[in-house]
Amino acid sequence: MSETATAAASGASATERFHADKSPFEAVKDTPPERVDALARAVLDSVYATIREQRVTYDEYNALKAWLINVGQDGEWPLFLDVWVEHVVEEVATDHREGSKGTIEGPYYVPGAPERGAKASVPMRENEAGTPLHWTGTITSTDGTPLEGASVELWHADSDGFYSQFAPGLPEWNLRGTFTVGADGVFEIETVQPAPYQIPTDGSCGKLIAAAGWHAWRPAHLHVKVSAPGHEQLTAQLYFPGDEHNDDDIASAVKPELVLDPQKQADGSATVDYGFVLDPVTSAKD
Template sequence: MTDITPEVATASASGNAATDSFARKQREVASTSAERVDALVSELLSAAHDTIRRHKVTYAEYDVLKSWLIQVGQDGEWPLFLDVWLEHVVEEVANENREGSKGTIEGPYYVPDAPRLPAEATLPMRESEGGTPFLFQGQVTSVDGAPLAGALVEIWHADNDGFYSQFAPGLPEWNLRGAVVADDQGNFKIHTIEPAPYQIPTDGSCGKLIAAAGWHAWRPAHLHLKVSASDHQLITTQLYFQGGSHVEDDIASAVKPELILAPKPATDGSGNEVTYDFVLDKA
């Protein structure tokens, strides 16, 4: 385990960083009709009303809920809450008609404009970076099999202690983050380290919910990726490790069979390696 800092990573600090990161993103404003807003909100409220009636929710329980909802906002944990417990269903619906590679949730820790790197590259990392060396390589093609020259493979992941740069104190700004530009055949080779499983922050509001419900807070080890190319749809995904802890019971429900890697010992004897190709749908 790497001793990254004398400071302590807290849920509040991580949550507020995730909230700030989300607020900085330029997102398309949904053009939603009043009729659709009415339908969606009315159905959501109706489901909540049915739950209250079916379970005979008391005023004491209601007050706990109200207090908790307020605290989620004060902790800056709304991105964390939504990304852990709701995003996987939004992603499922949004990408149900894709023919190419499977996607999954983005999560709260994406940062745009990571350093551009060549087709074979080592992600930025500390000289003493802990963890097993890992080579992640593959090819980006279109659904018709054509290689996508210059495809962009954005990758980010936690370190050997389960921390993300820019969301935990003491880590270099772009640690284990990069934007790799594939070669003229769409090939890429990324040298990094295997990430660790980690618990989502548990000292804030989401942690209180997890404890109250008797759930666990673990996410399996995973790589985050966004893969894009001209005239093709961007794919956002996460890739997991076969046999890894919590692959079968990810708190974020984001694991899919197609996203599980089976690394083998590297041919040069240093760590592990895996080949995983991406297929992008036409825009």
């Protein structure tokens, strides 16, 4: 690529995309003051307890202030929240489900990926790097009924860990596609196996990682959103066995149920069979 991907550029893109695609305040505009009060007080009480328990100094407090300001200036709030907070929100939001397990969306989802039909390749460059992956699966409801018209939105990083529309030099919809199934609920997708990658470390999130002595690695994964009329949307990431960061993913997003079982083929490619079970909307808790 002629330009170099940076945390600041990636963060700015994620922030811009979040504002363009979501209306977060509209969804909670009718939240009663009592709920806002309870949430705000609970968060602040946790902060107070940490300060007292850890005997936070003024130097540490001022360093925190400076860091929080820098996170905003770098445009890294979507990255920070999606990496370190979202997995618990997802856990609470989906704990009633009987169907397939999900996990975090992450900061690099883009709606409107090209429709490819039920059996097709994800858009990719000629000679896209990575092990070719032939993925088959069926989308059903919790009673086993195939869900005609259900769709799988797939997106993932390339072999360098970069996502299209968030890094320079990549085709707009590279490794992003939507696959809509017929009456049998079956899809077949041709893509490539992505590589593990580090989240951007040249910005404020990277400073936290370095200061805390953490690593910045995410295991290789495929992102999906699976939808069907009358059913709850499933957001998930699918992982590959043997990845050294499956057990210490910086985003804490790996679940055993989301680890694939790819089978190597004689030509060097891999095949995998993995489908999805969606919960009817009526099964959701109030």
